[in-house]
Amino acid sequence: QSALTQPASVSGSPGQSITISCTGTSSDVGSYNLVSWYQQHPGKAPKLMIYEGSKRPSGVSNRFSGSKSGNTASLTISGLQAEDEADYYCCSYAGSSTFTYVFGTGTKVTVL
Amino acid sequence: EVQLVESGGGLVQPGRSLRLSCAASGFTFDDYAMHWVRQAPGKGLEWVSGISWNSGSIGYADSVKGRFTISRDNAKNSLYLQMNSLRAEDTALYYCAKEYTTVTGPSDAFDIWGQGTMVTVSS
Numbered sequence: 337q338s339a340l341t342q343p344a345s346v347s348g349s350p351g352q353s354i355t356i357s358c359t360g361t362s363s364d365v366g367s368y369n370l371v372s373w374y375q376q377h378p379g380k381a382p383k384l385m386i387y388e389g390s391k392r393p394s395g396v397s398n399r400f401s402g403s404k405s406g407n408t409a410s411l412t413i414s415g416l417q418a419e420d421e422a423d424y425y426c427c428s429y430a431g432s433s434t435f436t437y438v439f440g441t442g443t444k445v446t447v448l
Numbered sequence: 449e450v451q452l453v454e455s456g457g458g459l460v461q462p463g464r465s466l467r468l469s470c471a472a473s474g475f476t477f478d479d480y481a482m483h484w485v486r487q488a489p490g491k492g493l494e495w496v497s498g499i500s501w502n503s504g505s506i507g508y509a510d511s512v513k514g515r516f517t518i519s520r521d522n523a524k525n526s527l528y529l530q531m532n533s534l535r536a537e538d539t540a541l542y543y544c545a546k547e548y549t550t551v552t553g554p555s556d557a558f559d560i561w562g563q564g565t566m567v568t569v570s571s
Contacts, residue, residue, distance in 0.1 A: 337510045339492070372548075372557035374493070381564065382485075382493065387548055387557035425493050429556040435498050435507030437483070437556070442492035 340365065340426055340440035347446040353414040356443045358426030359407060364438055366407040370429035373402055373411045377422045385424075386411060413445070421447045450474035450560050452544045457565030460534055468565055470527040470544030475560075478502075478522035481547040483558060484529050486540035486567075496542070497529065512538075534569045541566050 341359040348354040358371065365371055369389045374382035384393055386402035389409060399414045409428070413420055426440035456468040470482070483498040497508045497518040506518055517530040527544055541564040548559035 339494075368556075370556040372555075374558075376493075381543060381561035382558075383561075384548060384557055384559045387555045387559075391555075393548065393559060423492075427493075427495065427557070431507055435481075435500065435505045436509070437495040437498065437507075439485075439493045439495055 337430060337436065337438050340428060340438055342424075342426060342440040342443045344441070345444045345446065347448055348413075348416045349448045350416055350418065352416050353412060354416060354445065356411045356413075356424055356426075356445070358409040358411070358428075358440045360409075360428055360430075360438070361407055364428040364430040365404065365409050368429045369404065371402065371404060371409040372427045373400075373409075374425045374427065375420075375422045376425065382425065416447055418447050421445055450546075452546065452560055452562035454542060454544050454562045454565035457542060457567045459568045459570065461571050462535060462569055464534055465530070465532045466534060466567060468529040468531065468542055468544075468567070470529075470562060472525045472527065472544075472546070475546070477520075477525040480549060481505075481554065482520060482527045483545045483547065484518065484527075485543045485545055485558070485561075486538075487543070487564070488537075488540040491540075494540075498547075499527070531567070534567075536569050539567060539569050 373386040484496040545558035546560040548557040
């Protein structure tokens with residue numbers, strides 16, 4: 337159960353698009369289309385942004401999109417806004433016979 | 449209002465035990481799997497443990513396996529985490545989280561989170 341690998345930081349100017357990668361293994365990201373993404377502002381609880389790789393819960397802006405290729409999932413934020421500045425975490429189901437999950441290392445998004 | 453409220457955190461010495469609770473309200477608790485996720489100060493999120501709606505499926509992170517036990521009481525709308533043999537590295541904010549479910553079924557994601565309860569393991 338090693339943490340999924342994310343870049344420590346990503347930055348962009350308002351209006352630009354940025355992409356955060358999340359690299360796992362064939363035992364987690366690569367085996368299941370069950371990657372979720374969370375946004376966390378300082379001192380706040382995480383918020384679900386993407387589930388099942390590319391689906392958005394009701395109420396989440398369509399500026400957020402997810403995808404996957406092989407063992408790497410990605411979160412793209414388009415039309416970057418000041419309120420998007422936060423930490424972002426990916427998470428993948430990692431169990432076959434067990435009920436387990438693994439989070440990514442986290443990415444700090446800075447809006448320049 | 450859908451809400452999760454954790455309690456039971458505090459300062460505890462290494463090797464001792466602590467039991468966390470999570471009180472759920474605003475939704476049908478026994479329809480959903482529930483999880484514990486922790487975050488050490490200044491660090492990232494770590495999934496700790498999860499339990500299915502009927503306690504039939506349970507999982508633990510390798511870092512807590514054999515020391516922590518998750519349970520639930522659907523009659524009381526409550527989730528628990530019994531933490532034994534605590535170590536300094538267990539120091540973290542512990543969140544309770546509900547599994548996100550859509551019309552097609554469980555999605556293996558977490559949509560409702562509590563505000564967390566802080567556990568500090570130190571002598």
